[in-house]
Amino acid sequence: MPALAGVMPELKRASVRILTSRILARLLLPTAFRMFGFLKTKDDPAAQAPVSPAPRASWDERLKAGLSRTRDTLNTPLTELFSRARIDDELLEDLETTLLMADCGVEATHWLLAELKATVKRDKLETPAQLRSALAKGLRTLLMPLEQPLEADGHQPFVIMIAGVNGAGKTTSIGKLAKHFQSQGKSVLLAAGDTFRAAAREQLTAWGDRNGVMVIAQESGDPAAVVFDAINAARARKIDVVLADTAGRLPTQLHLMEEIAKVRRVIQKADASGPHEVLLVLDANIGQNAVQQVMAFDKAIGVTGLVITKLDGTAKGGVLAAIARQCPKPVRFIGVGEGIDDLQAFRAGEFVEALLGPSQ
Ligand SMILES: Nc1nc2c(ncn2[C@@H]2O[C@H](COP(=O)(O)OP(=O)(O)OP(=O)(O)O)[C@@H](O)[C@H]2O)c(=O)[nH]1
Numbered sequence: 196m197p198a199l200a201g202v203m204p205e206l207k208r209a210s211v212r213i214l215t216s217r218i219l220a221r222l223l224l225p226t227a228f229r230m231f232g233f234l235k236t237k238d239d240p241a242a243q244a245p246v247s248p249a250p251r252a253s254w255d256e257r258l259k260a261g262l263s264r265t266r267d268t269l270n271t272p273l274t275e276l277f278s279r280a281r282i283d284d285e286l287l288e289d290l291e292t293t294l295l296m297a298d299c300g301v302e303a304t305h306w307l308l309a310e311l312k313a314t315v316k317r318d319k320l321e322t323p324a325q326l327r328s329a330l331a332k333g334l335r336t337l338l339m340p341l342e343q344p345l346e347a348d349g350h351q352p353f354v355i356m357i358a359g360v361n362g363a364g365k366t367t368s369i370g371k372l373a374k375h376f377q378s379q380g381k382s383v384l385l386a387a388g389d390t391f392r393a394a395a396r397e398q399l400t401a402w403g404d405r406n407g408v409m410v411i412a413q414e415s416g417d418p419a420a421v422v423f424d425a426i427n428a429a430r431a432r433k434i435d436v437v438l439a440d441t442a443g444r445l446p447t448q449l450h451l452m453e454e455i456a457k458v459r460r461v462i463q464k465a466d467a468s469g470p471h472e473v474l475l476v477l478d479a480n481i482g483q484n485a486v487q488q489v490m491a492f493d494k495a496i497g498v499t500g501l502v503i504t505k506l507d508g509t510a511k512g513g514v515l516a517a518i519a520r521q522c523p524k525p526v527r528f529i530g531v532g533e534g535i536d537d538l539q540a541f542r543a544g545e546f547v548e549a550l551l552g553p554s555q
């Protein structure tokens with residue numbers, strides 16, 4: 196850390212230790228809490244019931260509230276950074292640390308820093324407030340290409356396959372998506388392709404009931420067969436959109452990755468033009484693992500879009516910058532809560548503003 200150069204070596208080592216332990220605490224504590232939260236959720240059926248926060252805040256407010264954790268990480272130091280007297284090397288180094296801690300990843304952080312340094316030089320920026328605007332601009336440049344809304348048109352049925360690791364929010368997102376497409380006047384059918392757990396079928400059926408849409412499920416068996424039947428049922432009934440749930444799996448579980456690749460192949464057998472969208476659902480809390488997940492699922496099933504969930508919780512939204520830099524995919528939707536309306540199209544400009552918080 197060149198900012199500490201010139202300081203006594205002991206002091207430097209101590210500072211690095213404190214910084215390292217602060218970073219570790221920030222990274223590990225939320226993970227520990229999430230583990231317990233996860234156990235509680237799975238054990239307690241009431242906790243699985245989608246509840247909408249009351250009173251209802253606007254989506255914008257919920258996104259901003261949701262990203263408050265990100266602002267705790269980004270904005271609190273930024274408030275301090277951007278209230279300094281001038282732009283200097285130390286400020287830029289502290290900004291780099293802050294971006295890394297907000298899950299932006301090494302590549303996006305370095306890209307942002309290089310952009311900022313070039314802008315500072317070219318536009319002769321002097322005040323940290325100008326630096327904040329330049330950072331917002333850099334983030335928008337990174338994230339704008341990911342803003343590509345999903346248009347479920349052009350095929351009937353439009354087959355959407357949903358994949359992701361355990362607990363990412365796949366089934367909940369399907370429930371929200373069913374409402375989203377219905378609100379566009381489209382008819383929807385759900386395929387219970389998670390044949391791993393009986394509870395998964397029940398959970399999807401509950402979302403089907405809530406939306407008043409048909410759910411194709413089988414007592415047990417092959418997920419590919421369930422999805423195949425669902426596509427044929429949708430075709431017979433002239434349904435517009437099929438949402439196919441799948442069981443959670445880790446990219447390291449190779450047999451399960453092969454299983455989901457088979458689901459994709461069987462969808463193609465039922466409809467040669469399908470699947471028309473392969474959505475990977477990512478829990479925003481997983482930080483840099485998101486990048487690995489995008490790459491692994493893309494290799495197995497050809498991901499065409501992302502749903503980033505749980506941005507209302509402890510997530511640090513910088514992970515989108517890492518995705519934009521390392522494995523860009525359209526971010527179709529973001530999840531900002533457990534309720535049926537807590538899914539929204541991704542809008543890069545609003546996201547950046549929520550991420551950085553109010554300007555000074
Ligand atoms: N706060 C919050 N919770 C969410 C969001 N999306 C999903 N959840 C919660 O995350 C938990 C897991 O969601 P599921 O939809 O069951 O996840 P899944 O990916 O289908 O899980 P598996 O089928 O077990 O792999 C549930 O408690 C959901 O209510 C979100 O955007 N915000």
Ligand SMILES: [Mg+2]
Nearest residue numbers: 365366389395
């Ligand atoms: Mg599920």
